[in-house]
Amino acid sequence: MAVLLLAEVTGGELAMDATAKAVTAAQALGDVTVLAAGASAAAAGDAAAKIAGVSKVLVAEDASLGHRLAEPTAALIASLAGDYEHIVAPATTDAKNILPRVAALLDVMIISDATAVVDGATFERPIYAGNAIQTMKSSDAKKVITFRTANFDAAGEGGSASVETISAADNPGLSEWVENKVAKSDRPELTSAGIVVSGGRGVGSEEDFALIETLADKLGAAVGASRAAVDSGYAANDLQVGQTGKVVAPELYVAVGISGAIQHLAGMKDSKVIVAINKDEEAPIFQVADFGLVADLFDAVPELTQKL
Amino acid sequence: MKALVPVKRVIDYNVKVRVKADGSGVDLANVKMSMNPFDEIAVEEAIRLKEAGKVDEIVAVSIGVKQAQETLRTALAMGADRAILVVATDDVHADIEPLAVAKILKAIVDEEQPGLVLCGKQAIDNDMNATGQMLSALLGWSQATFASEVDVEGNSAKITREVDGGLQTISVKMPAIVTVDLRLNEPRYASLPNIMKAKKKPLDEKSAADYGVDVSPRLEVVKTEEPAQRAAGITVGSVDELIEKLKEAGAV
Numbered sequence: 256m257a258v259l260l261l262a263e264v265t266g267g268e269l270a271m272d273a274t275a276k277a278v279t280a281a282q283a284l285g286d287v288t289v290l291a292a293g294a295s296a297a298a299a300g301d302a303a304a305k306i307a308g309v310s311k312v313l314v315a316e317d318a319s320l321g322h323r324l325a326e327p328t329a330a331l332i333a334s335l336a337g338d339y340e341h342i343v344a345p346a347t348t349d350a351k352n353i354l355p356r357v358a359a360l361l362d363v364m365i366i367s368d369a370t371a372v373v374d375g376a377t378f379e380r381p382i383y384a385g386n387a388i389q390t391m392k393s394s395d396a397k398k399v400i401t402f403r404t405a406n407f408d409a410a411g412e413g414g415s416a417s418v419e420t421i422s423a424a425d426n427p428g429l430s431e432w433v434e435n436k437v438a439k440s441d442r443p444e445l446t447s448a449g450i451v452v453s454g455g456r457g458v459g460s461e462e463d464f465a466l467i468e469t470l471a472d473k474l475g476a477a478v479g480a481s482r483a484a485v486d487s488g489y490a491a492n493d494l495q496v497g498q499t500g501k502v503v504a505p506e507l508y509v510a511v512g513i514s515g516a517i518q519h520l521a522g523m524k525d526s527k528v529i530v531a532i533n534k535d536e537e538a539p540i541f542q543v544a545d546f547g548l549v550a551d552l553f554d555a556v557p558e559l560t561q562k563l
Numbered sequence: 564m565k566a567l568v569p570v571k572r573v574i575d576y577n578v579k580v581r582v583k584a585d586g587s588g589v590d591l592a593n594v595k596m597s598m599n600p601f602d603e604i605a606v607e608e609a610i611r612l613k614e615a616g617k618v619d620e621i622v623a624v625s626i627g628v629k630q631a632q633e634t635l636r637t638a639l640a641m642g643a644d645r646a647i648l649v650v651a652t653d654d655v656h657a658d659i660e661p662l663a664v665a666k667i668l669k670a671i672v673d674e675e676q677p678g679l680v681l682c683g684k685q686a687i688d689n690d691m692n693a694t695g696q697m698l699s700a701l702l703g704w705s706q707a708t709f710a711s712e713v714d715v716e717g718n719s720a721k722i723t724r725e726v727d728g729g730l731q732t733i734s735v736k737m738p739a740i741v742t743v744d745l746r747l748n749e750p751r752y753a754s755l756p757n758i759m760k761a762k763k764k765p766l767d768e769k770s771a772a773d774y775g776v777d778v779s780p781r782l783e784v785v786k787t788e789e790p791a792q793r794a795a796g797i798t799v800g801s802v803d804e805l806i807e808k809l810k811e812a813g814a815v
């Protein structure tokens with residue numbers, strides 16, 4: 256049984272962590288073919304060929320695939336679908352944009368954010384912001400799935416898959432890319448970092464969010480944020496952790512000035528060690544914290560940064 | 564231009580969810596239900612487009628149980644002009660899957676011919692994040708998901724999208740499907756006079772069969788469980804103690 260896996264390709268480069276984690280999930284389903292699609296995707300395809308467990312790589316390079324617009328990318332995947340029983344991807348915003356479109360083109364349901372593979376048709380996925388885990392069995396002939404990367408280890412290197420070049424499907428020409436606004440950062444990427452330090456509304460201002468960043472830098476950590484911190488403009492949208500943001504499961508998650516709403520917990524409660532710093536001892540975040548410190552963050556965070 | 568806004572009736576986002584003892588799902592009997600928060604944002608955006616003269620009629624649609632009428636009344640009270648209720652089940656615990664919802668919405672789009680469909684990015688109950696994309700595929704329309712800015716200009720719309728790397732702006736041809744994200748706007752509350760007025764706005768009732776759509780699920784629920792609970796943690800008295808504990812745990 257064959258699996259087609261849409262590699263995460265950004266600006267011609269392979270996002271190794273997300274792709275390699277999806278490879279681990281996909282291997283449980285069958286022989287894995289990786290599709291690297293982009294305006295330039297050859298280098299990404301070569302990188303994917305080295306992931307252990309990948310048996311074949313397809314490289315599709317075309318201007319229409321450049322910014323991973325949903326319509327041409329979904330059309331390409333649907334045109335390849337005949338050869339595969341499973342079509343999968345890491346649950347990134349790109350894949351969440353593209354794969355449901357693919358599923359509808361194939362007249363099958365999407366299985367989004369799967370966290371475990373039970374068998375070739377049966378998967379676990381969280382619902383209600385992770386307050387319930389549902390096991391779902393698909394009756395569709397083809398299964399289209401996005402995998403939540405936080406739940407899978409990355410496949411190692413050492414593969415030597417064959418690489419084949421294919422052509423793009425016809426571009427329906429429905430949308431055009433205009434621009435990206437990407438926050439450049441030297442910090443580790445949020446969803447793959449070993450340590451995440453997140454700030455919430457309690458931090459109080461964009462300037463004071465530097466406290467979070469300084470602590471993160473001391474720990475070599477990625478920076479995250481609650482929705483309230485993002486909505487208030489303290490942090491960029493791509494740092495939001497939660498039900499409708501990113502899901503992280505680092506070795507250490509430090510929540511500062513975050514109350515712990517279920518929508519936030521949904522994005523971080525599988526972290527190995529959770530630290531909460533909050534001045535309100537009743538804050539729900541303390542219910543999931545391994546180590547809770549009831550303190551004013553403006554005292555505790557600088558002290559912590561200095562003493563680490 | 565007409566705007567179509569699909570709104571879903573879901574458990575209120577403040578309600579503590581309980582898994583049913585028989586594992587069939589989440590207990591929805593006698594819990595507070597509300598409009599999916601993302602759909603409130605979609606309704607608000609449609610109203611703003613109408614206020615800006617870019618939309619002339621807003622049609623809200625909900626698919627599910629008869630009680631979804633209340634959700635539609637909320638949309639009407641916010642400012643939608645009329646509503647279509649598609650009764651597709653009488654079981655409050657049955658969730659109509661995004662593919663079936665998209666098929667019904669496609670049939671309604673074929674009838675209503677809107678220039679824009681504004682969906683939520685995700686329903687907070689099933690967390691699927693799929694319906695808009697699926698509808699777009701079925702219609703062969705352009706698709707802009709996770710919108711934090713919507714700028715309609717004649718035959719196209721410029722949409723800024725919240726993506727993993729930051730923000731992406733695309734330009735889509737109309738008609739288009741847009742799914743809205745949290746930061747697009749802040750939805751208004753319906754005023755009391757508008758709630759009263761909404762009772763008189765037209766609300767058509769249909770059934771899934773009227774559109775010839777089979778809503779039987781493709782995904783069978785094998786079981787529903789509570790997530791694993793975390794072991795109770797401890798409260799530390801000082802930053803020094805925190806650092807000590809973190810070192811013991813090997814976390815720093």
Ligand SMILES: Cc1cc2nc3c(=O)[nH]c(=O)nc-3n(C[C@H](O)[C@H](O)[C@H](O)COP(=O)(O)OP(=O)(O)OC[C@H]3O[C@@H](n4cnc5c(N)ncnc54)[C@H](O)[C@@H]3O)c2cc1C
Pocket residue numbers: 454455456457458480481482483484495496497498499500501511512513514515516517518519522532533534535538550551552553576600601687
């Ligand atoms: C549809 C929907 C989706 C959502 N998705 C997400 C999501 O993905 N992610 C997310 O995070 N939220 C999400 N939310 C929002 C969520 O419900 C909460 O509103 C949000 O998480 C609150 O953020 P917060 O904890 O930073 O703010 P608050 O709840 O306001 O908490 C601030 C905390 O800071 C503490 N504090 C204040 N000052 C200090 C100080 N000086 N020192 C120490 N502590 C201090 C306070 O005691 C308080 O506990 C969503 C909501 C909805 C409706």
Ligand SMILES: Nc1ncnc2c1ncn2[C@@H]1O[C@H](COP(=O)(O)O)[C@@H](O)[C@H]1O
Pocket residue numbers: 568569570571572599601602605624625626627659661664681682683684685686687689690691692693694695
């Ligand atoms: N039963 C439904 N009735 C009306 N709209 C729906 C329904 N299900 C999904 N939608 C729309 O599709 C969006 C995404 O839902 P989902 O794909 O289920 O996460 C929602 O925010 C609604 O706009």
